[in-house]
Amino acid sequence: MREIHVNAIEEAVARLCVEANLRLPGALRQRIEAAAREEDAPLAREILGDLTRNLDAAAEMQLPICQDTGMAVVFADLGQEARIVGGDFEGAVNRGVARGYTEGYLRCSVVGDPLRRVNTNDNTPAVIHLRLAPGDALRLDLCPKGFGSENMSRLKMLTPAAGEDDILAFVLETVRIGGGNPCPPMVLGVGLGGNFESCALLAKRALCREVGARHPDPLYAALERRILAEVNALGIGPQGFGGRTTALWVAIETGATHIAGLPVAVNVGCHVNRHAGAVL
Secondary structure, three states, X not given: OEEEEHHHXXXXXXHHHHXXXXXXXXXXXXHHHHHHHHOOOHHXXXXXXXXXXXXXXXXXXXXXXXXOOOEEEEEEEXXXXXXXXXXXXXXXXXXXXXXXXXXOOOOOOOEOOOXXXXXXXXXXXXXXXXXXXXXXXXXXXXXXXXXXXXXXXXXXXXXXXXXXXXXXXXXXXXXXXXXXXXXXXXXXXEEEEEOHHHHHHHHXXXXXXXXXXXXXXXXXXXXXXXXXXXXXXXXXXXXXXXXXXXXXXXXEEEEEEOOOOEXXXXXXXXXXXXXXXXXX
């Protein structure tokens, strides 16, 4: 059985915290640049240009691309032929987040209690989603999530009589309510199926899929395209100032569900939809 030391996990998480906050995935940046070329509204086109210039400035000065460096969400797929040695896994992840945020001079935004609101001063604890996978490797995906967009996310328990039109209506309602608050253009992660809590997790995982990667099932790939077109037809536009680019991408993840329900969740991501990964 292959051994993975907690020190390697801590080092990887610390590095990924900084990497994810300093630059966007290449495909998302390309989509922003393409949206700027395609945008008809002068103000919207100018705003999209400002966003790309901000990305350039962040790279040049080695500064975060957004002042909200997010709550650290860590997806970990641990191979069942591997074992963690030298300490506990959760502790290693949180030490890595603490190092990444403090040594990387990233804003620490986590409070230890929802009502007492005392900052933990190192952005811990992280939100950790751990699952077993085949093999002997550990896959880590670090996804910092800012709350301007997170606060606009919603979940609804539809009935099994609902269909694509009802799903579309809920997504559009969510985007309308959000307006300019989630710093559009957005990336939308949509979860379909599961139950109350797993549907939200499906939506979060959908946000981590690379822009440009469609759902492998043609039914859901077509629904992704339809939702994206309808969202952009709302005319909210970049930063809420109007235009044809309200969303950059829509990704759907699905799961088995109960005969009596059809849960749907929308996890809203802003144009700074960050994530970085590593395999140990």
